[in-house]
Amino acid sequence: MDNELFMNTELLPPPPEMAVHFEQPSSSSAMLNWALMDPNLARNSPPQDCFMWEKSTEQQQQQQQQQQSIFDSALSSLVSSPTPSNSNFSGGGGADGFIIRELIGKLGNIGNSSGDIYGAPMNGNVSRSASCYGTPMSSPPPMMNRATPLTEFSGDPGFAERAAKFSCFGSRSFNGRTNSGLPVSNGKIISSGKLTRVSSTPALKALASPEFAPASRPMIPAGDPAPKLPGEFTRKRKSVSKGKSKENPLPAASPSPSFSKTAERKDEEEKGGKRRREDEGDEEERNKGNDTKAAEPPKDYIHVRARRGQATDSHSLAERVRREKIGERMKLLQDLVPGCNKVTGKALMLDEIINYVQSLQRQVEFLSMKLSSVNDTRLEFNVDALVSKDAMISSSGSRVHESGLRLESLSHHNYNNNSQLHTTVSSNNMMLHSPMKSLEPSILTRGFTHLPTLTQFTDTISQYQMFSEEDLQSIVGMGVAHNPNHESQSQNMKIEL
Amino acid sequence: MASADKPINTDVPEKDVFALHFLQSLSNLRRQNTFNSPEKTNDRVKKIKKAAYVSMARAAGGTSRLWSRALLRRAAKETNKVVRFSRRKKRVTWLRRRSNRRDPVEEEEKEAERLRNLVPGGGAMETSKLIEETAYYIKCLSMQVKVMQCLVDGLSPK
Numbered sequence: 001m002d003n004e005l006f007m008n009t010e011l012l013p014p015p016p017e018m019a020v021h022f023e024q025p026s027s028s029s030a031m032l033n034w035a036l037m038d039p040n041l042a043r044n045s046p047p048q049d050c051f052m053w054e055k056s057t058e059q060q061q062q063q064q065q066q067q068q069s070i071f072d073s074a075l076s077s078l079v080s081s082p083t084p085s086n087s088n089f090s091g092g093g094g095a096d097g098f099i100i101r102e103l104i105g106k107l108g109n110i111g112n113s114s115g116d117i118y119g120a121p122m123n124g125n126v127s128r129s130a131s132c133y134g135t136p137m138s139s140p141p142p143m144m145n146r147a148t149p150l151t152e153f154s155g156d157p158g159f160a161e162r163a164a165k166f167s168c169f170g171s172r173s174f175n176g177r178t179n180s181g182l183p184v185s186n187g188k189i190i191s192s193g194k195l196t197r198v199s200s201t202p203a204l205k206a207l208a209s210p211e212f213a214p215a216s217r218p219m220i221p222a223g224d225p226a227p228k229l230p231g232e233f234t235r236k237r238k239s240v241s242k243g244k245s246k247e248n249p250l251p252a253a254s255p256s257p258s259f260s261k262t263a264e265r266k267d268e269e270e271k272g273g274k275r276r277r278e279d280e281g282d283e284e285e286r287n288k289g290n291d292t293k294a295a296e297p298p299k300d301y302i303h304v305r306a307r308r309g310q311a312t313d314s315h316s317l318a319e320r321v322r323r324e325k326i327g328e329r330m331k332l333l334q335d336l337v338p339g340c341n342k343v344t345g346k347a348l349m350l351d352e353i354i355n356y357v358q359s360l361q362r363q364v365e366f367l368s369m370k371l372s373s374v375n376d377t378r379l380e381f382n383v384d385a386l387v388s389k390d391a392m393i394s395s396s397g398s399r400v401h402e403s404g405l406r407l408e409s410l411s412h413h414n415y416n417n418n419s420q421l422h423t424t425v426s427s428n429n430m431m432l433h434s435p436m437k438s439l440e441p442s443i444l445t446r447g448f449t450h451l452p453t454l455t456q457f458t459d460t461i462s463q464y465q466m467f468s469e470e471d472l473q474s475i476v477g478m479g480v481a482h483n484p485n486h487e488s489q490s491q492n493m494k495i496e497l
Numbered sequence: 498m499a500s501a502d503k504p505i506n507t508d509v510p511e512k513d514v515f516a517l518h519f520l521q522s523l524s525n526l527r528r529q530n531t532f533n534s535p536e537k538t539n540d541r542v543k544k545i546k547k548a549a550y551v552s553m554a555r556a557a558g559g560t561s562r563l564w565s566r567a568l569l570r571r572a573a574k575e576t577n578k579v580v581r582f583s584r585r586k587k588r589v590t591w592l593r594r595r596s597n598r599r600d601p602v603e604e605e606e607k608e609a610e611r612l613r614n615l616v617p618g619g620g621a622m623e624t625s626k627l628i629e630e631t632a633y634y635i636k637c638l639s640m641q642v643k644v645m646q647c648l649v650d651g652l653s654p655k
Contacts, residue, residue, distance in 0.1 A: 322625060329628040336635050350608035353631065357615045360638040367645040368545040371523075371652070 515637075515644045518552035553641040 330349060334340045337356045343349050526548055609624045616631050 325625040326628060329625055329632065333628060333632050333635070336632055347608055350612065353635075354608070354611050354615060357612070357631065357635060357638070360635065360642060361615070363642045364549055364638065364645065365542075365546055367642065367649055368549055369542045370649045371645065372542050372545050 515553060515556040515640050516647075518556040519549060519641070519644055519648070522548035522552040549641060549645060553637055556637075556641075 327346070330346060333353055334349060337353050340349055340352050343352055523545070526544055606624070609627060612627060612631060613622070616627065616634050618630070622630060
């Protein structure tokens with residue numbers, strides 16, 4: 001899991017770098033850097049792929065259109081150089097549209113990890129695990145968040161400068177943040193006398209600087225709504241949902257609360273630490289009473305607000321964090337285990353889960369027993385083919401991560417003709433081409449003789465409607481002429497490559 | 498260090514993957530000469546079972562999950578094979594021991610202990626991570642069961 005997060009973050013920095021530079025013009029203007037980033041973007045192919053995907057799904061989002069229009073007006077002057085290959089995907093207007101949409105996506109998606117942006121398209125477009133980003137989207141985050149912040153700061157001409165000012169707070173620690181250099185917004189924040197807001201803006205700003213450009217997003221709304229209504233901002237912070245699994249439970253009366261809440265959650269994710277930023281008070285209570293706990297325990301990575309009337313001991317806070325994490329994951333398990341919905345309470349649910357796991361393991365054992373007693377003659381044909389393929393693989397000697405290849409091969413479901421086998425094999429597998437060619441004839445001759453049996457095999461299995469016939473043929477056929485793809489997920493790919 | 502990523506990834510690869518890996522392992526088993534002898538049924542069963550688990554671990558993403566790692570390691574130990582793992586954080590074990598010593602009396606911890614015994618590699622995980630791994634493990638197990646069921650049905654004589 002850590003690796004997954006690591007992987008997600010690894011790929012993400014390149015794409016968001018654009019936005020980072022946009023918001024942190026140290027020497028040159030934001031516009032110039034933005035324009036500079038365009039050719040970089042064009043050159044950077046892997047992030048571009050993600051942009052493609054993001055764009056392709058963003059096009060499906062209707063909100064993007066309206067935001068695009070809003071943002072177009074604000075940013076049209078900024079974008080100078082077009083990104084060439086984006087024209088394929090941008091139905092809504094070339095380079096400008098792409099960059100704008102990308103920025104919108106980043107800005108609007110604070111509440112979710114940036115992996116989500118890519119995660120949603122991933123799940124839509126690439127069903128297998130070949131995607132760069134494996135994070136699933138349980139449900140698309142409230143996209144409405146996207147629309148709201150833009151309306152706020154699209155009309156703000158000087159937000160770039162403010163963003164620049166914000167960005168000068170580069171450190172990550174929440175403690176002892178001074179409010180140097182930001183009299184305007186911070187003054188208003190401080191004047192309300194709430195500790196939390198003071199620490200929040202630097203915290204958010206701190207996020208802006210280093211790795212994640214999405215981190216910079218919280219800055220912008222923090223800067224912008226700040227002059228509007230500090231009280232609102234307080235409410236935003238307080239209304240951060242406790243559990244990670246909660247989406248936006250608040251009605252999100254005003255756009256900024258939800259936005260900042262998502263900012264908080266984004267903040268949480270990016271911390272990546274065990275401790276995260278939480279606002280655990282009773283939400284309604286907080287909203288009504290507008291009560292803040294002044295005694296926020298100064299931690300490096302967590303901001304866990306103590307509940308009313310509860311100990312602010314760091315131990316108990318950490319304990320609560322842990323417990324909530326566990327609770328949230330139990331909810332995940334609940335969906336998985338059938339019949340767990342009625343049972344409430346951790347202990348009983350755990351019992352159910354344990355029983356379920358035990359039953360599954362027993363099933364595996366039972367089935368393996370059955371398999372061992374099965375008539376093995378049919379499998380032998382398959383085995384021979386697989387054996388030859390194994391020999392091929394061992395000769396090649398390389399462990400190729402071919403999840404992409406796998407996708408292709410599975411998509412070529414026509415294994416009826418050997419010519420198609422040829423084509424799929426040759427088209428997919430570059431590396432093993434030479435040994436493949438040498439062994440192909442022998443394999444295929446064997447494949448010919450075995451094909452009837454294999455088709456019988458697949459027929460019988462497909463009767464049970466578990467696999468489609470094509471799938472089975474592909475599986476078995478892949479055994480004939482293809483390597484076993486070590487179907488590691490893309491995260492693994494990154495690690496091991 | 499438990500990571501606080503918002504969407505918990507419990508994606509499991511398609512059943513094709515599982516099927517493929519399982520068939521592979523079965524074929525490897527077939528190659529062994531002593532396999533088809535009827536006397537050693539128990540051994541065969543065990544081998545098949547082990548093959549099922551190992552193939553499941555491989556299909557489910559190799560070493561990205563703790564339990565799969567543990568399974569593979571366990572299997573490798575028996576066969577004296579060297580298994581190559583990606584970088585593994587030893588700190589996890591340390592953290593877990595420290596945290597679990599704090600409250601072994603809690604009801605939840607007892608349950609967690611049972612779960613740990615069930616899920617491979619559970620001994621080295623914190624409770625929250627354990628639960629996540631369990632979720633993934635359940636998914637993979639059910640997938641594997643489906644695959645095996647299908648195979649058995651397909652191969653059993655009519």
